[in-house]
Amino acid sequence: MQELIEVGRDAVSRGLVLASAGNLSARLSDDAFVVTGSGTWLDRLTPDDFAVLGLADDETGAPAPGGVKPSSEWKLHHRAYRARPDANCVLHLHPRTAVVLASLGRPIRLLTLDHAYYLGSIGVTPFYHNGTDELADTAAEQLREHDCVVMRHHGCSVVADSVGMAYRRALNLEDAAQATALALQLGDAETAFPAGDARHA
Numbered sequence: 001m002q003e004l005i006e007v008g009r010d011a012v013s014r015g016l017v018l019a020s021a022g023n024l025s026a027r028l029s030d031d032a033f034v035v036t037g038s039g040t041w042l043d044r045l046t047p048d049d050f051a052v053l054g055l056a057d058d059e060t061g062a063p064a065p066g067g068v069k070p071s072s073e074w075k076l077h078h079r080a081y082r083a084r085p086d087a088n089c090v091l092h093l094h095p096r097t098a099v100v101l102a103s104l105g106r107p108i109r110l111l112t113l114d115h116a117y118y119l120g121s122i123g124v125t126p127f128y129h130n131g132t133d134e135l136a137d138t139a140a141e142q143l144r145e146h147d148c149v150v151m152r153h154h155g156c157s158v159v160a161d162s163v164g165m166a167y168r169r170a171l172n173l174e175d176a177a178q179a180t181a182l183a184l185q186l187g188d189a190e191t192a193f194p195a196g197d198a199r200h201a
């Protein structure tokens with residue numbers, strides 16, 4: 001939880017999410033995860049701001065009565081962990097450049113070694129209202145093939161085996177989007193990182 005608290009503070013300071021938007025989670029076990037509570041501001045999290053939800057086969061993930069009320073976007077996290085048994089962290093943020101490019105139908109390009117290494121590939125989903133099954137299910141479907149997904153007109157989710165790796169991914173997603181926007185401003189709509197050369201020394 002301490003790592004998520006630090007990610008929340010840093011993500012807000014970098015403008016990857018505003019006010020009480022966005023939500024963060026980490027897997028506790030095969031059957032449970034913690035997710036930030038409803039209405040929490042990510043730069044003011046305390047250990048008391050996390051709800052525990054279930055992941056077992058026979059559970060919908062619906063929160064048990066009592067305890068901390070989870071973010072209204074908890075289904076995004078629940079479906080992501082169900083789709084990706086290897087994921088130990090899901091970060092859902094609202095990074096402006098990535099969301100704007102995806103909303104305009106402009107692919108976010110991988111331009112640097114870091115983009116290629118940390119992101120690999122990026123999924124995109126149509127707009128669905130937050131908190132809906134459609135949003136959570138379409139995002140999870142993309143996460144079967146990609147570690148990052150951008151939901152048009154809304155935000156992104158990234159998954160990884162650790163909180164640190166997930167946050168590096170989130171930072172690189174927005175950096176790739178900003179680099180793509182800069183390339184477009186410079187009149188380049190094609191250049192991308194050389195395929196198959198994403199090794200980090």
Ligand SMILES: [Zn+2]
Pocket residue numbers: 021022073092093094130154155
């Ligand atoms: Zn959101």
